[in-house]
Amino acid sequence: MNRIETKFKELKKKKKTALIPFITAGDPDLKTTKALVLEMEKRGADIIELGIPFSDPIADGPTIQEADIRSLKHRTSLKDALDLVKELRKKTEVPLVLMTYYNLLYKYGIKRFVAQAKRSGVDGVIAADLPVEEASELKRYARKSNLNTIFLASPTSPSQRLKLIAKESRGFIYYVSLTGVTGAREELAKDLIFSLRRLKRLTNKPIAVGFGISKPEHIRKIRRYADGAVVGSAIVSVVEKNLKSKDLVKKVGDFVQRLAQSCY
C-alpha cells in the first residue's frame, strides 16, 4: 500500500472526506510552492495535487492557464517538481500526486519518470489527456513501482468505460463533476449526485470529485457520495489574488482550513 491508499483507509474510519487541494508547482515560484504544501497539510489537506505547467493545457480554464503561464515564466519543469517533492519528503508524509499533460511525461521518458517519481516520494500521477486506452506504458512501469495511476471519469463516460476506468485506477478515481474545463463554479452540476451514485455502484475504490468544486458548501453536498474533493482553481485564485502579499501562504492556509472544516 502506498500513502494514498493508507490515507483513504484512515479517513474512512474517521468518516472524513479527503480534502485534496491542487496548486500549480512554481506558481509564483518553487519556494512558495514548498511553503504552500506544508501549510496546506497543517491546515487540513489530506492529499495534495501538484500541477506541472504545460504550454497547452486544453483541460484547464483561465485560472489554471494563468498559473501555468506564471510558472512557465521561469521554466518550471517536471524535473523541478520531482526535486521539489524530494525536498518536501524531508518534512512531510502527506500523499502527493502530480497532475499534468502526457507530453511532459512522454518527453521525459515514462520509465525514467516512474523511477524518479518513486525515488522522490511521489505517490500518484494524473495526466489530463491520457485516457486508459493510451496508458499501457505508464501503467506497466507504475504498477511495478507501486506508483498510483489515477484516471479521470466524466459525466459522458458510459458504464462500460466507467468500469474500465475504475479497474485501471489506483489510489482513487478522479470524477470530473461537469462537462467542461477546470474552474471555480457557483453551482454543482445538476446530475452530479446521480452520477456519483452510479459510479459508486460500479466500484469499491475511493472516488474523488474535481472540476468546479470551489467552496465548503459544495463539499458538504457531495460528501455522502464521494470519498474526496479536489479543489483547484478556487485555491489558485487565492494565490493569484495575493501574489504581491506577504500573507500569500497564510491566506491560502485560511481558505484550505475553511474547506477542511466541511469535510467532517
Next chain:
Amino acid sequence: MLPNKKGYFGEFGGRFVPETLMSALEELEKAYSSAKKDKGFQKELKYYLSQYAGRPTPLYFAQKLTKKLGGARIYLKREDLCHTGAHKINNTLGQGLLTKRMGKKRVIAETGAGQHGVATAVAAALLGLECEIYMGTKDIRRQSLNVFRMKLLGSKVIPVKSGSRTLKDAINEALRDWVTNIRTTHYLLGSTVGPHPYPVMVRDFQSIIGKETREQILKQEDRLPDYLVACVGGGSNSLGLFHSFYRNKRVKFIGVEAAGRGIKTGKHSSPLLAGSIGILHGSESYLLQDKDGQIRETHSIAPGLDYPGVGPEHSFYKRSGRAKYVPVTDKEALKAFLLLAQTEGITPALESAHALAYVVKLAPKLSKNKVIIINLSGRGDKDVHIVAEALGVQL
C-alpha cells in the same frame, strides 16, 4: 493506408484527450464509418461537391511556367477554384453532413488562415447549423478579410488571446469549448490532425483531390506523374492529393514545410524537418517542442502553415520514407507567389506558394518528359495584405 483500430499509422496517431471527449470520439468514429458505407450519404456529399463546391477542379497544364523553368512539365491542381477559394470545403461539407447525421445542431472550428473558418461557415449556413469559429488574434489581424467573410456568413468569430495567438491556440480553445458543449456540438476540425478518427476522416474527405487528379493526368498525359508536391501544415491538402497514389511507389511524394525565416533561426514551422516526437492535440506525431516537452512558438508568413504539429500520417510517411519533406522559407514563398501571378495570372495562397517555390527549384533539374503536379490548395486573395506588407507597399 488505413490506421489500426486505435487510430495509429505505424507508431503515430492515437487518441490523447480528456476522458470527457472519449465517448464523442467513439460516436464520431461510428457515425463516420456508417456514413462511409451509406450510399445515400455519399450521393448527397457528391451532389454538394459538384453542384455547390464546383468539383471537379481542373488539372491545369502550366505551360508558361513550365517554359520559364525549362524542365519538367508542371501541372496545377486548381483547388483554388473551389467555392470559398481553397480545398477546405471538401472536408467541411463532409463533416457538416455528418454533423446532421449525428443529430447535432452546432459546430465549432479553429482557423489559422481563415480558409477553414470560411469553409466551415459556408457549410454551416448551407446546412442550417449554428457555427462558432476560434481564431488567434494574430491571425485575425493578418487575415481580416476572411474574418469579415465568416461574419457575413452568419458565424461568430471568437478571438483567442492565449499563447502564440495563432492556430495552435485556436485549437486549444476549440477543444475547451468542445469539452464543455460535447453533447450538442460537433468539432469540425479542419486538418488531418487531432485524435482518431479525425486524421483518417479528414484525409478521406480530402482524397477527392487525388482521385480526380489521377483520372485527369491519365487523360492528359496517359501516364502517372513523377512528383506530387504540396505544402504541409497539418497535412490535409497534401494527404488529399497523395492518398490515391499511395500504392504507386514510382510516384514521389514531396511535402513542403514552412521554414519561415530559415530552420536555423528557430523561427519556422517545420516539425517534420526539425522537430521530435511528442503528443499534442490528441495524437502522437512530430512536433516542435523544447527539451521539457513545452510546445515551441512557430513562425510562417503563411498563417495556415503556422503550426507546431503535423498529422500522424505524415509522421508515418516520413518514418517509412514514402514521402520526402523539404523546407521553403517565407522569402522563397513570396517570390513564387509573384512568379505564378506574373507568368500564369494566378495568385496562389501563401500556403500553396510554398509548394510552388520548391518546384521552382526542382523543375529545372528534371528532364522535359518528367511530370510534376502541384496542389494549388488555395487562392491568394486573402493574402494580398501580407504580400503588400512584405513588399513594403501601403494599400
